[in-house]
Amino acid sequence: MRPPIPRPSAVDREPDHVEFESRLTDELASMIAAARRRALRDGDRQIDTAHLLHTLLESDPDVRAVFDGPQVARLLGYLVQRSIGYGLRWQIGVEDAGVVPGAPGTHGWSPVAARAMSQAHDRAVRRGERSAHGVDLLAALVAAPGSRAVEVLGTVGVDVGVVARRTVRTGEGS
Numbered sequence: 001m002r003p004p005i006p007r008p009s010a011v012d013r014e015p016d017h018v019e020f021e022s023r024l025t026d027e028l029a030s031m032i033a034a035a036r037r038r039a040l041r042d043g044d045r046q047i048d049t050a051h052l053l054h055t056l057l058e059s060d061p062d063v064r065a066v067f068d069g070p071q072v073a074r075l076l077g078y079l080v081q082r083s084i085g086y087g088l089r090w091q092i093g094v095e096d097a098g099v100v101p102g103a104p105g106t107h108g109w110s111p112v113a114a115r116a117m118s119q120a121h122d123r124a125v126r127r128g129e130r131s132a133h134g135v136d137l138l139a140a141l142v143a144a145p146g147s148r149a150v151e152v153l154g155t156v157g158v159d160v161g162v163v164a165r166r167t168v169r170t171g172e173g174s
């Protein structure tokens with residue numbers, strides 16, 4: 001008989017989506033619900049960072065303000081193409097850029113998206129707030145090299161470093 005596979009303790013696991021949503025503003029929680037619907041509609045197994053970016057751009061004026069006007073239009077155009085089939089190559093794998101192999105995941109979330117959600121909350125807490133905002137999540141998304149969100153930004157010619165600097169300034173003023 002083989003020994004049982006060790007299960008990660010509650011401390012080792014990423015928080016599940018219910019815990020994520022309890023730490024968000026009502027507006028950001030609504031955006032996450034929209035990202036979940038988008039993932040399901042697109043036939044994706046998980047919410048990934050591109051779903052989150054798409055929903056943030058559509059729903060949050062503070063996030064849109066971080067970008068130059070034409071960038072928002074290009075990003076949304078590309079993300080719409082992805083959602084109607086361009087992103088089929090992404091459906092065959094899990095977004096796992098920079099994740100330690102074998103690390104426990106969060107059901108329904110790519111490992112990178114789950115980590116970004118946690119980092120968004122941590123950023124808000126460092127600022128003295130209890131809940132994350134859209135710009136907090138954007139900051140976490142652009143800090144994930146190799147993520148689908150960063151890939152999307154690069155594809156349409158957005159300088160991720162510039163966006164990261166703008167989110168720092170925006171987060172300080174929130």
